[in-house]
Amino acid sequence: MMPVVQCMGLTKTYGRKIALNQVNLNLERGRIIGLLGPNGSGKTTLIKIMNGLLKPTAGEVLINGHRPGVDTKLRISYLPERTYLQPGMKVLELVQYFQDFYPDFRVDRAYDMLARLQIPPQERLKNLSKGTKEKVQLIMVMSRDADLYILDEPIAGVDPAARDYILHTIVNNYNRCGSILLSTHLISDVENILDEVVFIKYGSIVLQAGAEQIRRNERKSVDRFFREVFAC
Amino acid sequence: MLGKLMKYEWKATWKLLLSANILTVAMTGLARCMMLLMEQTNYSEFTMVDFLAVMVLFTYVGSMFAVCVGTTIFLIYRFYTSTYGDQGYLLHTLPVDTHHIIIAKVLVSAAWVIINITFIYLSVIFLLASSSEIFHSMMEGMVDMIEYLGAEKISAFTVIMTLLAFLFSIFAKVLKMGACISLGQLSANHKLLLSFAWYIGIYFVEQLIQGLYLIMTLFIRNQVTQNTYWGYGSYFDNQWETTLLAGILSCVVYYMLTWYVMSRKLNLD
Numbered sequence: 001m002m003p004v005v006q007c008m009g010l011t012k013t014y015g016r017k018i019a020l021n022q023v024n025l026n027l028e029r030g031r032i033i034g035l036l037g038p039n040g041s042g043k044t045t046l047i048k049i050m051n052g053l054l055k056p057t058a059g060e061v062l063i064n065g066h067r068p069g070v071d072t073k074l075r076i077s078y079l080p081e082r083t084y085l086q087p088g089m090k091v092l093e094l095v096q097y098f099q100d101f102y103p104d105f106r107v108d109r110a111y112d113m114l115a116r117l118q119i120p121p122q123e124r125l126k127n128l129s130k131g132t133k134e135k136v137q138l139i140m141v142m143s144r145d146a147d148l149y150i151l152d153e154p155i156a157g158v159d160p161a162a163r164d165y166i167l168h169t170i171v172n173n174y175n176r177c178g179s180i181l182l183s184t185h186l187i188s189d190v191e192n193i194l195d196e197v198v199f200i201k202y203g204s205i206v207l208q209a210g211a212e213q214i215r216r217n218e219r220k221s222v223d224r225f226f227r228e229v230f231a232c
Numbered sequence: 233m234l235g236k237l238m239k240y241e242w243k244a245t246w247k248l249l250l251s252a253n254i255l256t257v258a259m260t261g262l263a264r265c266m267m268l269l270m271e272q273t274n275y276s277e278f279t280m281v282d283f284l285a286v287m288v289l290f291t292y293v294g295s296m297f298a299v300c301v302g303t304t305i306f307l308i309y310r311f312y313t314s315t316y317g318d319q320g321y322l323l324h325t326l327p328v329d330t331h332h333i334i335i336a337k338v339l340v341s342a343a344w345v346i347i348n349i350t351f352i353y354l355s356v357i358f359l360l361a362s363s364s365e366i367f368h369s370m371m372e373g374m375v376d377m378i379e380y381l382g383a384e385k386i387s388a389f390t391v392i393m394t395l396l397a398f399l400f401s402i403f404a405k406v407l408k409m410g411a412c413i414s415l416g417q418l419s420a421n422h423k424l425l426l427s428f429a430w431y432i433g434i435y436f437v438e439q440l441i442q443g444l445y446l447i448m449t450l451f452i453r454n455q456v457t458q459n460t461y462w463g464y465g466s467y468f469d470n471q472w473e474t475t476l477l478a479g480i481l482s483c484v485v486y487y488m489l490t491w492y493v494m495s496r497k498l499n500l501d
Contacts (some may be wrong), residue, residue: 014420051325053500073327084321086244086314093243100236101326 002065004029004148004179005050009059012045012203019045021203022059027179029147032171032193034211034222035183037200038230043183044081046200047152050181051078064147074103077146081153083133087126091119091136098140109173110143117165131162138166142173149180155189163189187223197222199229233328237336244314248306249344252299253351260355263292267359292359296352303348307341307406312413316423320500330495334410334487341406346399394472400479407486408434414493438482445474 005027012020020042027033035043048054050061052068063072085094091114098105114121117135125133138154151170155163163186171193174180184190197214199207206229211222218225266285273281313319315337323333361367412434416427 048500053321053324053498055496055498070327070329073325076325078321078325080321082318082321084318086319088244088247097240100240101233101328 001029003027004064005181006062006065007046007059008061010046010049010056010061011058012042012049012054013057019203020049020056023203023205025198025205025208027148027181027198028196029179030177031195032174032180032182034187034190034194034197035181035200036185036187036197036222036226037183038185041200042203043200044152045203047078047150047181047183050150051076075147077102077141077144077149079138079141079149079151079154081156083130083137085125085133085137088124090122090124091128092121094125094136094140095121098143102144104145106143106145110139113139113143113169113173131158134158135162135165135169138169142169145175145178147175147178149174149178151180151182153184154182155184155186160189167193187226188221191222194222199226201230233326234332234336237328237332238340241336241340245306245310245340245344249303249347252303253347255295256299256351256355259292259295260358263288264359296355299348300352303344304409307344308409308413311337311341311410312424315494316413316417316500324494324498324500330491333494334490337410338403338406338487341409342402345402345406390472393476397472397475397479400476400483404479404482404486407483407490411486411489414490417493417499418497420499442478449474 003026005025007023007025010020010023010025011018023042023046035046037043045054049056050063050068052073060067064075066072089097095107095110095114098110099107111121114136117132117139119128119132119136125136128136134154138151141149141151149170154166154170158166167190170180170182182190182194191211194211196208196210198205214220214222214225220228266288269281270285273279314323315333360370408431412431413427415430416423416425419426
């Protein structure tokens with residue numbers, strides 16, 4: 001079966017600074033993959049290129065065999081590391097917005113998750129706390145039946161209880177035929193849900209392996225192994 | 233998808249911009265009341281009512297200016313934040329064509345500019361009509377001007393084409409704003425400053441082309457007619473063609489620049 005993501009010689013430079021250096025990467029379907037690396041390692045750059053928000057300097061990325069475009073945007077559900085919502089919108093208007101643009105959006109799933117978090121649909125986004133806004137954004141993203149969920153730092157900057165909720169929401173709501181690419185540097189929190197990990201350092205992929213394989217071969221947790229690989 | 237994009241663009245802008253137009257209506261009503269009051273007072277002395285009326289009229293002019301400038305600033309801000317700011321992360325990950333994104337933004341922005349202009353024109357006419365004296369002299373002045381310019385010879389076709397040329401010039405202005413903001417994104421730093429620099433640069437080039445065109449046209453006309461008088465009617469008959477052509481050309485150039493940056497050079501921070 002064709003990989004959901006194929007990166008071939010992907011390079012991105014900002015002037016003299018190399019953000020991504022000849023990245024070759026294939027991601028298979030039906031897996032939860034951790035894109036792990038310290039701050040500034042190139043995780044967000046790689047993710048933005050996959051979403052068509054950045055253009056690579058060289059190389060190419062294919063999603064379901066297509067270059068980033070309308071076809072790939074139909075199949076990717078993306079959670080950026082920032083709030084991208086219009087503050088004046090009501091939660092229910094946001095649900096309508098996603099329903100209007102994404103054919104795979106499940107309204108009942110969205111309202112179910114909102115109800116469980118006791119987020120009133122009539123509330124305007126600007127009246128919600130930062131943490132609640134992030135949860136609303138996650139609910140919108142996870143209410144789609146996408147082929148690929150790309151979640152950029154979904155648990156950064158939230159308290160441990162919220163992290164549990166976020167991870168629980170991710171694991172229980174994604175399309176089982178699709179894959180999740182989850183970028184983070186907080187390995188211990190996500191280790192248990194990962195099938196596969198990709199280590200990225202200075203814009204280059206240094207390791208791609210199964211999480212269980214690392215634990216078995218290295219006889220240590222992925223978090224412990226990550227700390228050794230990325231030790232300063 | 234174009235319809236949906238336009239619907240959400242309209243939803244994101246209508247409250248503030250409609251409020252601005254309501255302000256225009258309210259200020260017009262107030263200014264008209266003051267003018268009527270002024271007409272009833274004694275002309276020989278300056279009373280408190282006159283003072284108030286003058287202040288209201290100043291506020292009226294100020295508010296019309298504020299509505300025009302405010303609308304422009306808001307539309308620029310809206311384009312920037314929704315396209316290249318944080319909201320751009322949502323817009324550019326929607327499964328929609330870049331052409332649709334640009335067309336939706338341009339149509340809604342141009343619609344607001346037209347609504348604003350219409351409100352302000354109607355407001356001024358309504359205000360002047362409050363004084364029968366001013367209104368009559370204004371109408372007489374217009375008739376004199378039409379006769380002087382020989383504009384009674386202008387056909388309905390010319391009027392329609394002139395309006396069309398005006399419409400294209402509005403689209404060109406909106407697209408120029410989008411193109412300048414987009415071109416500013418080509419830099420890694422100081423993107424807004426660069427957008428402003430692009431605007432000044434483009435404005436300079438436009439003025440240069442216009443100046444050269446005017447000189448060339450006058451020169452050719454002089455040569456062809458051997459310095460004989462053409463008359464204003466024929467001048468107006470030909471004027472819309474140039475404006476329409478310039479408007480269409482500007483629209484195409486600015487549209488292509490915006491599309492190129494959005495589809496080929498998008499680099500969201």
